Structures are given as C-alpha cells and as structure tokens.
Amino acid sequence: MTPEQISQSVRDVLAAACDAGEVTLPGGVPDDVTVERPRSREHGDYATNVAMQLAKQAGMPPRELAEVLARRLRDVAGVESADVAGPGFLNLTVAASAQGELAHTIVEAGQAYGHTETLRGTRMNVEFISANPTGPLHLGHVRWAAVGDAIARVLEAAGAEVTREFYVNDRGTQMDRFGASIMARAHGREAPEDGYHGEYITDLAQAILAARPEIITWPEAEQLAEFRERGYRLQLDEQRRQLDGFRTHFDVWFSERTLHESGKVDHGLDVLRQQGHLTEAEGALWMRTTDFGDDKDRVLVKRDGEYTYFASDTAYYVDKRERGFDVCLYLLGADHHGYVGRLKAMAACVGDDPEYNVEVLIGQLVKIMHAGQEMKLSKRAGTMITLGEVVDAAGVDALRYSLCRYPVDSSLTLDVEQITKQTSDNPVFYVQYAHARLSSILRNAAELGVERGELQAELLDHERESVLLAALAEFPRVVATAAEHREPHRIARYLEDTASTFHKFYDECRVLPRGDEDATATHRARLWLIDATRVVLANGLEMLGVSAPERM
RNA sequence: GCCUCCAUAGCUCAGUGGAUAGAGCAGCUGCCUUCUAAGCAGUAGGUCGCAGGUUCGAAUCCUGCUGGAGGCGCCA
Numbered sequence: 001m002t003p004e005q006i007s008q009s010v011r012d013v014l015a016a017a018c019d020a021g022e023v024t025l026p027g028g029v030p031d032d033v034t035v036e037r038p039r040s041r042e043h044g045d046y047a048t049n050v051a052m053q054l055a056k057q058a059g060m061p062p063r064e065l066a067e068v069l070a071r072r073l074r075d076v077a078g079v080e081s082a083d084v085a086g087p088g089f090l091n092l093t094v095a096a097s098a099q100g101e102l103a104h105t106i107v108e109a110g111q112a113y114g115h116t117e118t119l120r121g122t123r124m125n126v127e128f129i130s131a132n133p134t135g136p137l138h139l140g141h142v143r144w145a146a147v148g149d150a151i152a153r154v155l156e157a158a159g160a161e162v163t164r165e166f167y168v169n170d171r172g173t174q175m176d177r178f179g180a181s182i183m184a185r186a187h188g189r190e191a192p193e194d195g196y197h198g199e200y201i202t203d204l205a206q207a208i209l210a211a212r213p214e215i216i217t218w219p220e221a222e223q224l225a226e227f228r229e230r231g232y233r234l235q236l237d238e239q240r241r242q243l244d245g246f247r248t249h250f251d252v253w254f255s256e257r258t259l260h261e262s263g264k265v266d267h268g269l270d271v272l273r274q275q276g277h278l279t280e281a282e283g284a285l286w287m288r289t290t291d292f293g294d295d296k297d298r299v300l301v302k303r304d305g306e307y308t309y310f311a312s313d314t315a316y317y318v319d320k321r322e323r324g325f326d327v328c329l330y331l332l333g334a335d336h337h338g339y340v341g342r343l344k345a346m347a348a349c350v351g352d353d354p355e356y357n358v359e360v361l362i363g364q365l366v367k368i369m370h371a372g373q374e375m376k377l378s379k380r381a382g383t384m385i386t387l388g389e390v391v392d393a394a395g396v397d398a399l400r401y402s403l404c405r406y407p408v409d410s411s412l413t414l415d416v417e418q419i420t421k422q423t424s425d426n427p428v429f430y431v432q433y434a435h436a437r438l439s440s441i442l443r444n445a446a447e448l449g450v451e452r453g454e455l456q457a458e459l460l461d462h463e464r465e466s467v468l469l470a471a472l473a474e475f476p477r478v479v480a481t482a483a484e485h486r487e488p489h490r491i492a493r494y495l496e497d498t499a500s501t502f503h504k505f506y507d508e509c510r511v512l513p514r515g516d517e518d519a520t521a522t523h524r525a526r527l528w529l530i531d532a533t534r535v536v537l538a539n540g541l542e543m544l545g546v547s548a549p550e551r552m
Numbered sequence: 553g554c555c556u557c558c559a560u561a562g563c564u565c566a567g568u569g570g571a572u573a574g575a576g577c578a579g580c581u582g583c584c585u586u587c588u589a590a591g592c593a594g595u596a597g598g599u600c601g602c603a604g605g606u607u608c609g610a611a612u613c614c615u616g617c618u619g620g621a622g623g624c625g626c627c628a
Contacts (some may be wrong), residue, residue, distance in 0.1 A: 040571075049570060052608065062608070064577060085573050087608065132628075174628050237556070284626055295554080295624085302626045309628055338623045339557050364557065365622075406565070409557060411621065421589095427576065433590050441587050448587095481568060496575075507592045508582095515585050552590070 001078045001098045002473050006046050007035045009079070010090075012073040014050070022068050023058050032053070037448065037470055041463075044091035045081070045099070045470050052088040062088025093335070099469045100457030100525065106472060106532035108450075114475045114539045119160035119483060125320050126152045128331035129243075133236040134178040136200055137387040139241070140333060143366050143412070145387065146403035146545070148331045150488035151250045151361075153543045158483030163325070167316065170232060171260065172309070178235075179228025182208065184217060186227065204231045242387045246396055247545050258521045259315045265307055268315030269300065269348075289345035292343040292354065298342055302380040314346050329486070330360045361486055362426065363504040364411040366403075397546045401428035404544045405492035427496050432549055434499035438534035439550035443513050446529055448512060448518045452527045459525040464505040468529065471501045472536050479543070488544060495540045502533050 001010075010033045028052075038047040051066035058065055066084040073082040073090070078098030093420060106113045128148030129141050137145070152162045169175075170296065181195035185205035192199050192370045209216065215226050228326045236253075243249070246486045259265050272287060278300075279286045285301035287310075300311040320328050332339065340362070343353035352358070391399060406412050415549050445451075460469065482490040494526040513519050537546040 034568090034570095036568095036570090038571075039574085043571070047571085052570080055608075058568055089571065144575095169628070172628055177628095217601055235625085282626085299626045304626085306626085308626065334557070335623050336623085340556080363558070410565085411558070415564085426600080429590055431578085436590085437588055485568075487568095489566085490568090493575090494564095504593095507588085510587070512587050552588075 001094045002102065003035045003037075003046065003477060005078075007048075008032045008095070009073065009076050010035065010048055010050060010069065013069050013076070015055075015138050016072060017068050023065065023134050025054065025058055025125060027057055037474060038089075040092065041467065042369075042548070043085060043089070043380055044081070044093045045466065046092045048092070049088070051084075051090055055088065057154070076141060080289050096461035096466065097458035097459075098195050099466060099473075100455070100460035100529075101106075101461065102469050102473055103525075103528040103532040104455045104457070106535050107528060109300060110535060111542075112541060114332045114481075114536055114543075115157045116476055116480045117159045118480045122160045122327060122408070124155055124160045124162050124327045124329060125165055125167045125323075125325040126155070126162055126329045126331065127167055129248075130169070132169045132174055132240060133232050134174055134196060135198060135235065135237065137239055137368055139390060139414075139415060142246075142387050142390065142399070143363050143403050143408065144247055144331050144333075145243060145248045146400040147363065147408055147488060150400075150404045150491075150544050151329075153330070153545060154479065154488050154491065155486075157479050157543055160483070163251045164249070164477040165254055165320075166250045166255055166497075168236065168255045170236075170255045171312075175228055175282070177231065177406075178231060182227040182231045183224055195422075204234055207234060242391070246391055247400070256312050256316075259312055260307070260318065265315040268311070268318045271318055272300075272314070275351050278337045287346065287349055289342050292345040292348035294342050298346075298457050309347075309440035310342070313343075314350070317343075317346065319351075324410075327356065328358055330358070332360060332362055334362055334364045340499060352528045361408060363408040366412050366414055371477065397432070398426050398428050401431075401492065401544060401546050402426065402525055402548075405489050405496075407487055407489050427492075428546060429552075431492075431495045431499045431541065432547070433552055434502050435534060435537045435541065435548045436550060436552040437506065438502070438530055438537065441530050442534065444548075445512055445530075448519070450512060450523060450527060452531065453524045455528045456521050456525050459522050460529060462505075462509055464501075464508050465526070465529060468498075468501050468505045468533065471498045472532055474489070475536050475540070486490075491540050491543050495537060498533070498536060498540075503536075505529075512520045 011029055014023070014025075014029045014033070014210050018025055018029065030053075032046060032061050033050050035048050038044060051069060052062040055062035057067055063084055066088045070082040070084055073079050078095050080095040085091050112509040119253065123189065129137070131137055131141050149164065152164050177195045181191035181197070181201050182205045184191045184195070186209055191201060195201075205227070208227060210228075211230070215223055215373050218226065225375060240253070241552075243262045269278070269285070277288045277291055278298065279288050283303040284299050289298050290296060298310050299308050300314065301307055317328060330343065340360045343360060344358055345356040347354040360373045394402075394498045402414065403412075444517055459541040460466070475498075478490055482488055509526060511523065511525055512529055541548045
C-alpha cells in the first residue's frame with residue numbers, strides 16, 4: 001500500500017462513518033488527509049493526525065473520533081492494525097503482503113518510479129547563472145549550476161515541461177571594458193583602472209593575437225571591436241565548456257543583443273504602453289512599477305536615449321511569455337534580491353500575475369574556506385577559484401551533491417579541503433556506495449543464477465524489510481514536494497535516509513544463498529526488494545545530476 | 553533608515569503545525585573465514601538566539617528585540 005492509498009482509505013472510512021451517523025462533519029470530508037511516516041517505529045508504518053484536526057468540527061474528543069475510524073480501518077484490505085495513540089494519533093500497520101507488493105510496482109516502473117503528474121501541462125522557463133561573458137565562472141556561480149539544473153530535473157520529474165536558459169549579457173559598458181582590457185594586454189600595457197585584471201585577460205589577448213596577429217596594426221576603434229568580439233566568443237565558449245563538464249546543459253543561450261537587433265525591446269515598450277504603465281519625465285522614459293508595490297519607478301530609456309538594463313530585462317520577460325512559458329523562474333544570487341520587487345512589479349505592468357508567472361529564488365552566497373581562511377572572490381582582481389578548478393579537484397559528483405544537499409536560502413560554507421577530500425565526510429559517497437552495494441548483489445545473483453521469479457510479497461515481513469519498503473514508498477511524495485517547493489535538497493536528504501535504511505537492512509538480512517544453499521522464496525523476494533531499492537537510489541541521484549556507480 | 557535571508561549538539565547543517573528535536577563530522581566502545589567495513593551497533597553531546605502571542609499542540613506561524621550576512625544608482 002502506498003501512502004496515497006492509505007490516505008484514500010482514511011477518507012473513505014471517514015465518509016462511511018459520516019453516512020452511518022457515527023460522525024458529523026459540517027465541513028464535509030477534507031480532500032487532503034495527511035498520512036506520514038512516524039518518526040518512531042513503535043508508532044506503526046503510517047500515522048494520521050486527521051482525528052485531532054477534525055475533532056472540534058465533529059464535536060467529539062479526538063481520541064474518540066480516532067477510535068471510530070480505527071474500527072473501520074481494521075476491516076480495510078491490507079491494513080494489519082489500526083491503533084489510537086497519544087492525543088489522538090491514528091497509527092496504522094500495513095500487512096506485509098500489501099507492503100511488499102510495492103517492490104514489484106517499483107521494479108516494473110523502473111526509471112519512471114518517483115515521477116508524478118503534479119505539474120503536468122505547465123511550461124516552465126528556468127533561467128540561471130546568466131554570468132557576464134567577461135570572465136570565467138567562479139564559485140559564486142557554481143551553486144546555481146548545480147542546484148538550478150537539479151531544480152529543472154525535479155520539475156521535469158513532476159511532469160513539467162522545462163527549458164533551461166542562460167541569458168548572455170553581450171551588450172553594454174562591461175563588454176567595452178572587457179575589450180579594452182584585452183587590447184591593453186595585447187599591447188603589453190596594464191588594463192584600464194575600470195577594466196578586468198585577471199590573468200585570463202592576458203591569456204585571451206595572446207590567443208587572439210596568435211589567431212590574427214595583424215589585428216594589432218589596425219586602427220584603434222576596429223582593434224577594440226575585434227578584441228571585444230573575439231574575447232567574448234572565446235570566453236563564452238569557455239563558460240559553456242566548463243558547464244558541460246559540470247553536466248549542466250542549457251537548452252537556450254539567449255543573447256541580449258538579439259533582443260535589441262530584433263526590435264523586441266521596442267516591442268516590450270509597446271506592451272507596457274498598451275497596459276498604460278509608461279511615464280515620460282525629466283527627459284527619460286519610466287515604467288511606473290510603483291503602481292504595483294515597487295518602492296520607486298524604474299527608468300527604461302535614459303535621457304541620452306540609451307536603454308537601461310531593465311529595459312532589456314522587461315523585453316526578455318515579454319519574449320519568454322510570448323514563447324509560451326507559464327512560469328518564468330529566476331534563480332538569482334543574494335546580491336540581486338533588490339531586484340525581486342521590480343521584477344514582480346514589471347510582470348504586473350505587462351498585465352501578468354506576478355504571483356504565478358514570475359518566481360524568483362534567491363540563493364545565498366557560498367563562502368569558501370581554504371587553509372582556514374575565507375577566500376574572497378573578485379573578478380577584477382583576478383584572485384578567484386574557478387568552476388573548472390574546483391571541479392578538477394573535487395569531482396563533478398561530489399561537488400554537485402555537496403551543493404544540492406542544502407537549501408539555497410541559507411548561506412553555505414564549503415571547505416575546499418573538505419569537499420576535495422573524497423572521504424566518507426562527503427555524504428554523496430554514502431549514497432553512491434549503497435547503490436554500488438546493491439548493484440554488486442544483483443551481479444552476484446546473476447552469477448549464482450538466482451532469479452527474482454514471482455514475488456511472494458508476504459515473505460517480506462522482517463522489521464528491516466518493512467521499514468525499507470516504507471521508505472521506498474515515500475519517494476514519489478518526496479519528489480512532488482521537492483518540485484512544489486523548488487527544493488532539490490529534499491531529494492538528497494531522502495536518499496541519505498534511504499541509503500541508511502538499506503545499509504541497516506543489509507546488515508541484518510541475508511539476500512543471497514550462501515555456499516551450497518539453494519535459493520528460497522525468501523531469497524527471491526529479497527532480490528525484488530534489492531532491485532527496487534537500487535531503482536529508487538538511481539532515480540534520485542539522476543534527479544540531482546549525480547552518477548549512480550555500479551562499482552566503487 | 554528601509555528591505556531580504558539567517559540564528560538548532562563542540563563543528564557543518566537537516567527538520568511540508570505533530571508524539572521522546574535529528575544526521576554527518578569530531579570523541580569514546582564494540583562488530584569482518586560468508587552478498588562491498590566507503591558499512592553496522594552502542595555511548596556521549598541541546599535554555600531550538602531572547603521575550604511575548606495564535607491553538608488541542610510551535611524549532612516551525614505572527615509581533616517585538618538582539619546578533620550575523622547581503623541589498624537598496626538614469627551601473628551592468
């Protein structure tokens with residue numbers, strides 16, 4: 001029995017009790033009855049608090065209401081026992097046969113197990129990283145590279161249609177400063193004060209000179225443009241290469257320039273004009289975001305006729321919506337949180353629902369400790385840890401997992417020594433090891449010629465088997481919750497918990513026959529359980545973009 | 553000044569209004585001739601920052617306070 005089925009049974013029983021006049025519910029039977037795994041094993045396989053929640057409405061003591069439900073639940077097929085406990089909890093134990101069938105269900109579903117339909121039909125655009133193409137990706141971007149991709153995977157698992165998008169700021173003064181810095185280095189001069197000073201600038205200059213040595217003789221303006229363009233292409237390729245190496249792949253790399261070249265910025269202004277939220281004042285064009293709660297209006301076209309960055313953003317948003325996305329998810333760093341209000345207000349200004357169409361997740365900054373000191377990141381100064389450097393040191397799996405196992409709204413301290421150590425300090429190995437162990441058992445079973453055969457579910461009645469099955473049953477709900485809250489760390493925590501439950505099972509329950517023993521029905525039933533557990537761990541790791549090794 | 557996030561074991565952190573608040577690491581003690589010991593079992597460790605409030609019940613929701621991080625440009 002799955003938690004959903006139990007929840008349904010509780011609702012059925014509640015309705016039946018109402019029909020029989022045992023219970024009176026003025027508000028009717030609630031749609032959602034919470035069924036959860038109790039923390040303590042003594043409280044059964046599942047528990048519900050429905051009696052306490054409805055006691056007041058039903059006009060009877062919680063324990064009495066719970067007892068009415070318990071009497072009827074004991075007659076439900078698959079329910080072994082139903083007991084009232086504490087202030088009115090209803091604790092349920094599921095029969096081994098009903099519980100064990102789940103192993104079959106999971107193995108049959110395979111890669112689809114855990115996937116749900118809760119977001120079916122929703123088109124979602126997930127924009128993240130969107131780093132300026134004027135330097136390497138650094139650790140500040142890494143968190144979203146891992147978590148953003150994991151969010152996309154989890155949303156897909158919940159049935160959403162997801163596009164991963166990277167917005168390229170390939171326009172504006174930062175690009176010019178970038179070009180000027182490369183040109184200066186190409187001439188052996190220091191980069192300008194307001195330019196970029198990292199060593200990579202020198203590398204870019206040399207790479208460009210190697211490809212086209214004659215550039216250096218061109219008129220200054222043409223040189224500047226050429227260094228800027230070639231440097232931009234090289235740097236963007238480098239970012240893409242680094243992200244590919246980190247298993248973060250984008251469906252769309254969206255160029256800011258194309259917004260302007262295709263007239264989409266003007267189109268965005270037209271939409272705002274139609275909606276009546278444009279104002280001209282002091283020689284500039286403003287969006288009246290204060291109409292929708294922003295603390296001040298925002299300039300779109302400056303007095304000198306130039307568009308602001310916000311004008312591009314507005315056009316970009318309008319374009320996303322016109323491409324058919326229902327929800328535009330923005331994953332931003334904490335240094336951009338001041339942006340949330342105007343982004344929401346902007347969505348309202350173009351006639352959208354800011355509570356539904358725009359969603360902004362703010363990731364707190366990652367602190368990096370190295371040799372007992374915090375490393376400060378600065379693109380200009382050139383002292384930074386790049387994504388590539390950390391990936392090389394820690395490995396993709398360990399790094400992705402380390403970043404995905406914490407909620408993004410709390411600041412995170414990564415210890416370089418810690419995450420590069422590759423020891424059991426790192427929970428990813430714990431989960432991966434469980435998967436390797438499971439794979440190993442399946443390999444050995446094949447060698448021994450033991451096959452699963454027909455599942456005799458009632459044989460999975462060991463305490464550790466029951467707990468493991470209950471854990472596996474939770475997976476779809478964990479995925480649905482993770483998708484709903486955009487919190488992939490729930491998957492990671494669940495995997496650690498499930499791996500632990502498996503290791504405990506493994507410690508007490510022999511799966512394969514030893515020595516000359518013949519395979520029994522119990523061996524075969526446990527093989528179903530092993531297969532099912534492996535499927536769950538593999539599917540969960542997949543949602544985090546972490547590999548599930550068959551050997552370690 | 554205004555806004556956002558955070559405060560839970562020695563450390564790093566979990567904890568969709570539920571029962572005795574958890575895990576890993578660090579510490580101590582056990583368990584490998586048999587499916588992977590990167591594992592398991594045990595032990596120890598807490599005024600959930602402080603003070604109120606909401607209710608059958610609060611680490612969780614609300615208000616205030618303290619402490620920390622960050623943000624508030626016709627920059628990008």
